[in-house]
Each structure stands twice: as structure tokens, then as C-alpha cells.
Amino acid sequence: MPSRASSSSWVTRSDTRLVPRYGYPAQFDDLAALTGRISELLLSGDYILGKPVERFERSFAAQVGADTAIGLNSGTDALVLALHALGIGPGDEVVTVANTFHSTVLAIVRVGAVPVLVDCTDTDYMMDLDRITALTERHGLALAEDCAQAVGARWQGRQVGTFGDVGCFSFHPSKTLGAAGDAGAAVTGRPGLADRLRSLRGLGQLEQNHHLEAGYSSRMDSVQALVLEHKLPRLDAWNLARRELAGRYTRALAGSAVRVPDAGPGHVFHMYQVIVPDRDATLAALRAAGVDAVVRYPVPIARQPAFAAHDFDPADYPNADFLAENALCLPLRPEMTPADVDLVADTLLSVVGRS
Ligand SMILES: Cc1ncc(COP(=O)(O)O)c(C=O)c1O
Structure with missing residues (x-):
């Protein structure tokens, strides 16, 4: 996955990605x-x-x-x-x-x-x-x-x-x-x-x-x-939009091989994280199709060199490891349209299969 710095550099006004991860200019009405x-x-x-x-x-x-x-x-x-x-x-x-x-x-x-x-x-x-x-x-x-x-x-x-x-x-x-x-x-x-x-x-x-x-x-x-x-x-409306778009993803992906988030009603979906089969190949296919998906976080804390002195044993954190290997985040930002969500969900289903 790109580093935080390089992932931020993806955000430009001239971004031609079909469904970009960020859309900052749209947040500045008035x-x-x-x-x-x-x-x-x-x-x-x-x-x-x-x-x-x-x-x-x-x-x-x-x-x-x-x-x-x-x-x-x-x-x-x-x-x-x-x-x-x-x-x-x-x-x-x-x-x-x-x-x-x-x-x-x-x-x-x-x-x-x-x-x-x-x-x-x-x-x-x-x-x-x-x-x-x-x-x-x-x-x-x-x-x-x-x-x-x-x-x-x-x-x-x-x-x-x-x-x-x-x-x-x-x-x-x-x-x-x-x-x-x-x-x-x-x-x-x-x-x-x-x-x-x-x-x-x-x-x-x-x-x-x-x-x-x-x-x-x-x-x-x-x-x-x-x-x-x-x-x-504008925050409450944006968070509501995030929840509605997340709900749309969840409905679109239901019954497929994609595992959708198990999130409570107060969740604001800063990310929409899914578990997918063959994650790295799926990620590559999504990106090739113009969907700006990303992995957060591919190297879990217990495996980070920065914390080597703490001798974490990654085997103690199987769920964190599972996420690092199997999860990816689909684009989700409040100004996305339902059609954007349908396009991403369709692209994902065409990669992993519909059931
Ligand atoms: C869980 C979590 N904690 C802390 C931070 C750090 O925030 P900042 O980038 O403003 O320093 C982030 C930002 O990515 C985060 O996701």
C-alpha cells in the first residue's frame, strides 16, 4: 500500500480516477x-x-x-x-x-x-x-x-x-x-x-x-x-451521508463472498472496510478499474520495526493479522453519489463473483 504521504499525494483536483478516495474540493461550498x-x-x-x-x-x-x-x-x-x-x-x-x-x-x-x-x-x-x-x-x-x-x-x-x-x-x-x-x-x-x-x-x-x-x-x-x-x-449531514452510502454498499454486497462491516448505528464510516477473497489481487483489479481502494493497515503494530523493542509476538494478535492480510477499504466520502457506490460494488462483484 502507498505510505500515508504518498496516499495523500493522490489527492489532486485533476484526479481522473473513476471513484477517488478523497474529494476535498467538494467540501468547500460557500x-x-x-x-x-x-x-x-x-x-x-x-x-x-x-x-x-x-x-x-x-x-x-x-x-x-x-x-x-x-x-x-x-x-x-x-x-x-x-x-x-x-x-x-x-x-x-x-x-x-x-x-x-x-x-x-x-x-x-x-x-x-x-x-x-x-x-x-x-x-x-x-x-x-x-x-x-x-x-x-x-x-x-x-x-x-x-x-x-x-x-x-x-x-x-x-x-x-x-x-x-x-x-x-x-x-x-x-x-x-x-x-x-x-x-x-x-x-x-x-x-x-x-x-x-x-x-x-x-x-x-x-x-x-x-x-x-x-x-x-x-x-x-x-x-x-x-x-x-x-x-x-455540515458534519452531521456528512456523517449521515456516510452512513447511508455505507448501507448501500452493504445491501449491494449482501450474499456475495465479500464480508461487510458489522457496525452499530453510531458508526460514521470514516472507512468502509471489507474482507475479500485473494485481497492483493482483488485490490489490484479494483485499482486497475479506477476504484481508489486502499489497505489500512497492511503491517500491523506488532510487526512494525518502530516497536521491535517491545517484542510483540504477532501470534498473539491473530485478528489484527487477519485484517492486515484480508481487508481493504472501498472509497467512502460524503459527497459520493449512490451511482458511485453502485459502480464500486459492481466492479468488486465482477472481480470476486456475485455469490
Ligand atoms: C487512529 C488514529 N490515531 C491517530 C491518528 C493521528 O492523527 P494525525 O494524522 O492528525 O496526527 C490517526 C490519523 O490517521 C488515526 O487514524
Whole structure:
């Protein structure tokens, strides 16, 4: 699979792929209003952690049902700063799921803690949030949620990011709420934690030139806040569109050799991941036919050289390995049409067979 960097470089206005994976320009209706606000900002000089960031933080917190949001410069930083703010460090273990993106585990390692992997389930390929919250409450453990791919998703009717001590979000352009560059946020209901996160993102200072601790440089910039503020009111409709398009895929692929996602009603389908026979050949055939499918993630965490020092035994994570070998993601973005979905599903069925 292409690296993250090279997969992003597929996204161009002149993309001629039949069904591309991303369609960023379509997310900018009423562009003149946004560019007008950006022009004003450029002349105001309020570039970093300015008023637009404060406004976006308030509306994002309201959107996800959290008390406070802290704007940061990426989802990766949200994870690192969240763990740091929770006091996690050397001597601690942090449990996470074996089929996650690199950043989840990177953050654990970055604060000096030991990552402990748990295999995902073999049905929905996740970890059970009810059991996790019960476990953390019973043992007095901290809970940080990596919601990077799940802005607007719900579990049992409640928005993700609000179950634990802190929720971490990515606004990478490919996400359900995407900036025009890197951005992220942490949300929390604990005022002390919010203050600590604000201090950490700004070089450990709450007041200029008084550095209470060695922090990070991880402030959201105002241009990204303006972009996010422009898109936020459209998020619910986009997530609904994602769900409807996913439902259409699921109906179109029913009864075939393709295994469709077993997802609950609150899922926002940042990806539509399927299990297919002969995955690599199927992927190649889809791409040759102009369907911009992709594998997330072909090398699971337990097999990544970056974490070799942790001696993970891949045999302990058979479900993560199974996904790495058998899953692929079909294009799914809110501005796709039902006809796009039918075209992709038809192409896939013509490759793997209809029953
Ligand atoms: C599960 C997960 N965690 C963390 C991140 C990191 O987010 P960012 O790219 O904003 O640093 C991502 C982004 O791809 C992700 O998918």
C-alpha cells in the first residue's frame, strides 16, 4: 500500500480516477465566505491560538457534548499531550488495540510508557467500550479515547470522546471533519486536565515567559480553525451521508463472498472496510478499474520495526493479522453519489463473483 504521504499525494483536483478516495474540493461550498474570513485573518495577524481557535474550541466542545476542547496541531499530538497530562510516563503500561494506526502506539512510547496490545474482536474489529469503561472504573484507571477517525460517532447514543478522562481527535484532511492541513483537538470534562493540556501545548506556559514545565509546541493555528469552523455545521449531514452510502454498499454486497462491516448505528464510516477473497489481487483489479481502494493497515503494530523493542509476538494478535492480510477499504466520502457506490460494488462483484 502507498505510505500515508504518498496516499495523500493522490489527492489532486485533476484526479481522473473513476471513484477517488478523497474529494476535498467538494467540501468547500460557500468558499467565498471562508476565503473572506481568511483574508481578514491574514491582515489581522491573529495567527496562532487566536479568536478563531477559541470560537472553534467552544463550538467543537458543544458539538461532541464535552465541557472543553483544546485546539492542537494534530491528532498525534492530542494523544501524546493527553497521556502526558494524565501523568502517564516511565513505569506505566498503556493498553490499546492491536489494529490501530501507528500514532496511538507512538504516543504511548513517546511519553516513556510501555504499550500493551489487545487483539481486536473478530466481528466488528474493535474493543468493547462498555467493558473498557467498566474496567477502568473498577480499577481506578485513566481512559484516553483515540477518536481520530470518529468525529461525530456515537456509542450507545453518546458521542465518543466523552466516555473517558480525555478524548483525542484528528482533523487531518482525510478525516470526517478535516482541516486544510494538520490539526487536532483534545476534549475533557476535567478542568485541571484542560489547564494542563493548554499549558503543555504552549511550551509549558500558562502565562508568557513563565514556563512551569517542559511542554510542546502544539498550538492550533487560526487558519485551520476558520476552515474547521466553516465545516463543522455540515458534519452531521456528512456523517449521515456516510452512513447511508455505507448501507448501500452493504445491501449491494449482501450474499456475495465479500464480508461487510458489522457496525452499530453510531458508526460514521470514516472507512468502509471489507474482507475479500485473494485481497492483493482483488485490490489490484479494483485499482486497475479506477476504484481508489486502499489497505489500512497492511503491517500491523506488532510487526512494525518502530516497536521491535517491545517484542510483540504477532501470534498473539491473530485478528489484527487477519485484517492486515484480508481487508481493504472501498472509497467512502460524503459527497459520493449512490451511482458511485453502485459502480464500486459492481466492479468488486465482477472481480470476486456475485455469490
Ligand atoms: C487512529 C488514529 N490515531 C491517530 C491518528 C493521528 O492523527 P494525525 O494524522 O492528525 O496526527 C490517526 C490519523 O490517521 C488515526 O487514524
